[in-house]
Amino acid sequence: MKKTGRPFILFCALAVAGTALAGAPAVRAAAPALSVTVSMERPTAHYYRVVVRADGLAGAAQDFKMPVWTPGYYRIMDYAKNVRDFRAEDGSGRPLPFEKTAKNVWRVRTGGSTTAVVSYDVYAFNRFCADSYLSDDGGFITPAGMFMHVGGRLKDPVTVTVVPAPGWTEVSTGLEPVPGRPGTFTAPDIDTLYDCPILVGNQEVLAFEAAGRPHTVAAYDLGAVDRARFTGDLKRIVEAAAETMGELPYRHYTFLVIGPGGGGLEHLNSTAVALDPGSLATPRGYQGWLAFIAHEYFHLFNVKSIRPIALGPFDYDRENYTDLLWFSEGATVYYEYLLLDRAGLMSRDEVLDRLGSTVASYENAPGRRRQPAALSSFDTWTGFFGRNEHAAASTISYYDIGCGLSLLLDLRIRAASGGRASLDDVMRALYRTYYKEKKRGFTARELRDACEKAAGAPLGEIFDVYARTTEPWDYAKPLAPAGLAIDLEPKPVPEPWFGASTQDQNGKAVVTAVEEGSPASLAGLCAQDEILAVDGRRVEARSLAQALGERKAGDRLEVLYARRGQTGRTEAVLTERRRPSWRITPVADPTPSQSAFLEAWLKLP
Template identity: 50%
Template sequence: MNHLNNHKTFGLFLALLLFAVSPSQGQTPKQQWQYTVTPQPEKKGVHVQLRLSGETEKSILFKLPVWTPGYYQLMDFAKNVSNFKATDGNGKMLEWKQNANAWTVDHSSNSGVTLDYDVKTDRNFVGGNFIDQDHMFLSPAGIFLHGSTIKQPVTVTINPYTGWTKLASGMDYLKSDTTTYTAPDFDILYDSPILMGKLETLPGFKIKGIPHNFIGYDMGNFDRIRFMGDLKKIIESGIAVIGDIPYKHYTFLSIGAGGGGIEHLNSTAVTFKGSGLETSRGRLKVYNFLAHEYFHHYNVKRIRPIELGPFDYDKENPTELLWVSEGFSVYYEYLMVHRAGLSTPEELIDHLRDNLMAYENKPGHLYQSVTQSSFQTWTYGPSVKKEDADKTISYYDKGPILGLMLDMKIRQETNNKKSLDDVMRTLYKQYYKKLRRGFTSQEFRTVCEQVAGTDLNEFFSYATTTTAPNYIKYFAYAGLDIDVKSTKFEIKRVLKPTPLQQKIYVSIFGASK
């Protein structure tokens, strides 16, 4: 995220240079979409104006997404829109009609169209929109209407608000106007949340010359130098998995209190309070959470199931592979923190055992496979209804256990020469870098089997069915003994590990301190 010393109203601004290239680069766009957002804390909302110029149809369709990428639930953003008004370039009122998340505006001239509307912003959540007297967080999918094509360049100007001196977003800003951001298309716009207000910027750092920053609201008291030093180690361990940094700048956007975290191409929106760092257990929880959201810029945003982009913003985008996208990211959050030297082998094992118990000690594991859990998340959501709780599972619980088992299996079959890291690197290079698309379930399995050098039918049956995993067999690859007869699933090292068991254990868990 770039830093700019600005003595105007906004003071310090942060902006991120996006990796994406507009499909219309080098061409003159037929339309110009220019948005202006005016914060209105006193009304618990924002006023939005769109000035559309250039070639237009007589009947123009505008749409608001029904969900936001990274949060796999339908969200009725349209219900928050009010006071919708459309005028032509001469100020004449235009007729319009609304149907669900779409507005159709009748336009008989070529004089341009201006839309004005208000958006209620009262959901303090990383996938929602919120404003109070001290700050504003905008999830663009719930704010900005798109037209008949997503591949349309757009600019967004944020009007100043008294006392708010900082602004942050994933978009690049115009060099001539640091209150105006640009996006090459709506996919990038919707992937670039906006944070503004009385914010604090923590001491940033660079990795291979690339700036990494943390900006947030109401973060509390904690050792900022130590925190950012530890965060650098965590990010470095994540980068080491893939061996490539695909962005020009990266930032953590902390919205203060609220809920959750959502990943983006070169940023992540998170809830963060420094008080969580006061105990060793709390510190690990915070570090794991931030590592998870960071690793998503690889695993989801770039290493992704084929269903997760390009998106259909009008309906659900289900996939059976969230146990990989989310579950493996849980596994890697633990590995990143551990490889950064910030957790012990015992703590790493305890984290994984917690996931295993959460999965095994609920009756849902007898009814729902992890691929079904993934595909049906649009129905059940992150907060499962009480009447469905006993027949569902979470891919956040089973996913990391399958990640561990696959890692140990690959190491076993290759004499510890290959690992799950090789799978992730292959997916990144083959599908993101080379083919520039997501992968299918079969393609994912093929890569895993190629890296392992063997058939993985048994392993994948644990994902696609409710077959009980053979924990004893897989954990033994790393010289671990697991008590499957107890609800606590105690995990201990075997007394006399073989040389291969010892190598696999040390490669994953490291030597005990």
Template identity: 35%
Template sequence: MSISATAAAEPVRYHVDLTRAREQAVRVRMTLPGPFEDSIDVHLPVWRPGLYLVLDQAGTVRWTRASAVEPAGAERHAEMSKINKSSWRVSGLRDATAVVVEYEVWAASLENRTRHADDTHAFLNPSTVFMYAHERRSSPVEVRLSTPAGWRVATGLPADADGVLRAVEYDRLADSPIEAGFHDLIAFEIDGVPHEIAVWTGEAATPSSEPAPGSVRSAERYRAMPADFAAIIRAQAAIFGGMPYERYVFLVHCHPAGRGGTEHYNSTIVGCTPEAFFDADRYRSFLSLISHEMFHTWNVKRFRPAGMTPYDYQRENYTDLLWVAEGTTTYYEDVILVRAGLMKPAELLKNLAKSIGDLRSRPGAGVQSVADSSYDAWVKFNKRTADAANSTVSFYDKGALVSLVLDMTLRERRGGAASLDTVMRALHRAFPEPTAGYTVADLRRVIGEAAGDDDGWIDRFFSTLVHGTADPDFESALMTVGLTLVGEPPKDDAAWIGVTVSDEGGHAKVTAVTVGSPAADAGIVPGDLIVALDGHRVRAGDLDKRLGRSGPGATARLTLFRHDVLRDLTLAIAASPARSYTIRKADDPTDAQKAAYRSWLGVDW
């Protein structure tokens, strides 16, 4: 079942037929060179890097067939049978010089950035489309695309003069999404390094040189992308000492449901709505996403936790360090925008204050540690239930805030001589891909070296904030850079029963119930359909307003359906426990605080 090592230099070849993209059909012909023993197993990954969720992508494979290539070049039928949910065995190959595996994938999902095809484009995340053999995972790869007329191709993979895409191995192919179709292509350079932005908008023709008035391409912010992206990249490269690639490609899907992004080796795929280029706040959110995915070029793609390298495509890859891989990246996304001159410090502080308020209002923050959140990403964070807010915390959001505390602690202890930037650089130097990756012990050591001394604070940091559920001391941390965290008292007149609702048929469907709330005490559960309050019809959009008429301390009668049975429940309306926060500059900062502030954000106090 193995391939001879003498064939290791022979490439694995893929031919991808996109000529039926309008039918959302992608046909793949994979050729694996021999020699073989009697059989070989081929696999499709069950997950894709960048999303910690088993997707069972083999479910989109419509059909498969295989043939063995004889020494004279003729092909004969080879038996291909399923051996598990994402693996097939091709048999009868003893005298074959190569095996050809053909299959068709249904490409109909823009969600999770997996694979999508129509008459305007085909987006392929290779880990969701390209099969592989374990024995040839380190072999070079060639990919040839057959596309409809007028289509062009954008990808981080290099292409030869004939348009054949090449990768040093399957892992690089899997980490290089391909966008083929009618897309706008914007090229720019940073210090001689070429960068490209390929924007797909769903238009059924290659964009003309002159954008139509009112179109996305006519927007001033659209035209600002190259300069803004370059500012982000320069600010990030300043941390690590340069760009770690020879070329970089941004793939942008701009459509009404566009959102989210995924990092890749020398490219990224991000989504946005057309409004992102016409609204200042939405454009800044888009730039935050770009900053996040770009920072992953180092943090994850050039160094990552031990549990994530090398990738095992057939099962979950566990680590309790996603709070660094994702949370620290989230922390930096807006810090970088300020350093790049693309966000005002006040906006960053507003975002941080909101994040702190959200964390302190979340019951799950006292239940799940950020390390456990990292490890359970596969079964909790990416499989969220109605109980998520009560029992979990986000390794993105809390990871970012824990990173803030770590950054401020290092700056304070070293008088500005070290920071989280120092830790990032050290991890980049010490654990470059494809090394085994860093462990918790490695991270503790790197932090200790950056701090220069340790009176036990590193143990306390990890035991309370990483592996524990203690509330971070943001107040003390922010004073390092002369900032004060101010908590606004809860509003006594804000009525609250502890439910989250959505509209269903004009009624308020309960989607979540806060533990310990009046709703929980009254026995309201997710799925209940609230139809009336004190005998009057209530809708999702006016539930809070109707509760506010009675006010905290009053008793209310809720009428609801559960399993199509009408019920009346009585509960006591409470005052909302939520607190909002603001971050303000200290009235009389020290010179050290002002210097730390400038070092942190790159702007004067």
């Protein structure tokens, strides 16, 4: 580990290595090329200034386009809405006329000029891994929402220059640095540019080597976490992934910790993750953070290189549909636990505990009997992010159910092949065949073929029934060869059932969703009601949860609520709710073959 105090030293070292390995892309003025410059003179105004210069143009007009989404975050973001003061000129500074032809397209009348320079401001005040942020504490750039490209020219090489705000010294990104030109980077094409977010400011920078490659952690705030332990654990995760897959498809990798909030996004040779340092204070919180990082990191393989055919080359103008996100996301969740186990950071019992919790989270979800995993994947563009009451009642998380499908796939492949193959072999085969040889994504049929080849047996139950319908699954059979059992017996849940989810809105307990058939539903409560008092006592979000926790099934609650400016009174009778725990545990007296199966699967006792 090395903390670099001075900016750019690490980047320059990497650039030299990069040049020696592959040669820097040559950019000539006349050849088709894009150069973009982003500056940020007054961070508290939250506007980046962007200049895009396109060379080697031909024709009377060019479309300058801002993507409507960024890969990995399957939601239309309409980044063009943040643009203002668009201007265009030719290579000698003469203004060029332009018009908007779509929400994200500016058509510039270049009149045969081979160069066009467009400039604009981008509003950025949303600290989120799929958006951009700028204030006096630093900046984060999601390139798909910052840099326009010329329509039809996604293969153009790009030079990126980042001019930090006064007093800021660090620019952290997976882009290739240009030696001797601090803040200047190159990308071989637009797809690479859009896959390399940029953190700028005075962030802490840590460096470590793993599997023979340089790795950087650039962090807005790591709190009190032990730096040596943290980078040491990251190194173990990287090495576990490299050993699982056989190689690493990058020359250098950067972990960008962008600040407080939630979520993370995978990229080509970097990841951008939010972090609340307080969450690292407990051992379980720290382990959860490592699992989260392992997830984003393993995406380097699963979704970035091992990918469904719909996910690249991307269409940046619209939704890119696939019904395989249950595999791209769910298997990545599954590998969080496998990698942590292989890295010696999560015990077998902890893995089984987390797998059981994941199974419970989708099996107990109201949408389990309504939406299959494949449909959940396909409908992510409208159903997954920004969830409302309807989504909570009707959809399923392809992360969770995809982890369950991956678990069953792995167990089935291991059992059917007599322990000779596993999901690892499928991952390596997909990586080799589609990423390295065919240089394309795979179809649903090809994914299934790869799994069936590894198993040496048909897997129709998993692919046709479990992934595509809402039929119940048989867990006991695939878990048995590992000497594991799952608790399917419905037992009373400790807390009595009320059935209304509430959110704290400035101290108010506002109902966000009411489960069908629940006591809250039978009492006539509905979303957007504010719960004012229970049994004559004023409640807020926190005290409501506390009040419910102190009751038992059969208790009657008198609820005073407000709806559309009027108050109302109703009575809810709390009931007992019985559910299986879905806990996965080893059987008491496993056979030698069951013990061997389990030990081959989860290494760390």
